[in-house]
Amino acid sequence: MSDRIVSWHDAPSKPLYTPLAGAVDAHCHVFGPMAQFPFSAKAKYLPGDAGPDALFALRDHLGFSRNVIVQASCHGTDNAATLDAIAKSDGKARGVAVVDPAISEAELATLHAGGIRGIRFNFLKRLVDDAPKDKFLDVASRLPEGWHVVIYFEADILEELRPFMDAIPVPLVIDHMGRPDVTQGPDGPDLKAFRALLDSRDDIWFKATCPDRLDAAGDPWDAFALAVAPLVADYRNRVIWGTDWPHPNMQDAIPDDGHLVDMIPRIAPTIELQTKLLVTNPMRLYWPEEL
Template sequence: MAPTNPPHEVPLDRTVPGPIREASAPTAVRPPPSACDAHCHIFGPADRFPFSPSRTYTPPDSGIDDFERLQRRLGLERAVFVQASCHGVDNSAMLDAIRRGDGRYAGVAMIDGSFTDADLAALHDHRIRGIRFNFVAHLGGAPDLDEFWGLVHRVTPMDWHVVLHLDANDLGTYSEVLDAMPVPYVIDHMARVPAADGLDQEPFQRLLERFDTDERCWVKVSCAERLTAGKVAPFDDVVPFARALVECSPDRVLWGTDWPHPNLSVMPDEGRLLDLLAEFAPNEVTRNRILVDNPQVLYDFT
């Protein structure tokens, strides 16, 4: 099913670090049954699932066994695995992880024009419910828009959604693209707005306005560790941004750890990231909506 990366030796020099060995148990948030980490990744193991030769970074192996240990530590039951650029359009590692979940996991794939209709149908059968595009400069920049639209229109009849990994300024650059989306779309990581630029910065105000007026738009209140000015905990400067989004449209907010945090030099504690959700959404009913109800809408968990 779908293209695979050619075999290659596992790189000896890891260009990005791995996650911390063991997260803290959360203390401020007690996840309800069926709580979901709606943004995480599976990397390797590279001897079974080779990384893409065209990748811009090489992560250490962070496979399903490591992830499930983290899930138990955090008290989460469901997950959405998002294909990352280091594996390219070979979704095999993610599909293997989803299979292991027996209905508890779903996924967002990366595809290209080589995927046949049969490939897409097989992905759907394996609980893929969306496709992802990277626009971020350090990951290669925006896709070719003709190919982008071709792929979006191919998955539209499948009731999938589109996940967009954008830089903050892309919200203005690609506003017409977002306006024309024929399916729900999810903006990763609060559009990577830098907390140091304040709530009044133009990219965040664009995001808030779109989130308020476009019912197709979803946002992940994730990656405080990337948005914060200091790049380390406690991430207090990110709280007002996430809280504004939650208050705006709580029924279209998702949360995730971004485990195993590719391309970070200082790794966060996932227990602290989960506890941060209590500050993003002080109301327990709203938190439970974010952790359970909202992922159910997009990912059809059984």
């Protein structure tokens, strides 16, 4: 189909930075393949196929050991493509699902057996039609032991979401730091508000991810590095990192994944910080039984 979107680099560079042994790409996706895993009728975009073979080839090319595969909105609440990728990973991937809030405990147990360790709530209106907070709270109260909730939102609704997030009874992971305006700098209002959120609970984690989405000046994303490095240092025990491959909806500004990896030492300049960001913290969330 000619109208299917390609949002990923066809020949990403080899990063100058070499990830540490055991490093986890803790935020990535798979798309299809559509012939096997059709996209949701409610999908807001129709991507090209970006399946597990391509994801794992990128993992090896960039120098990572494991992946956390986050259910993409184009697949709705049918997690079959994500589960298939996890099953093909030889134990090197786990996942985050998107579920119907009415999901049963038996279905949640099946997801757990398939490698899922959290569920995602998306509040980006351009990607989802409805985000029922009351039903989200109900399913969050019924999750298997050790799971968490991932929340995706933009900075302008952070305060609106605070009561909802306060009520969630399991750990939270915030996608892309709630999409702050990084051009405001590390002490700008968006990151100050985000720090207040992190300070409100000691079980709120975040992903220091997506300079390509958050820094409109483009590669090498200097504003992102300046704004995010202090956040990583100050909340070093609650931060993880990922490529966001295959970069949903970034077809007009496709990032080079090798350059994304080269952001890591700019936001985590010491071995200690890199170890927490890439190894210790994602392992605590997704493979705690191996620690």
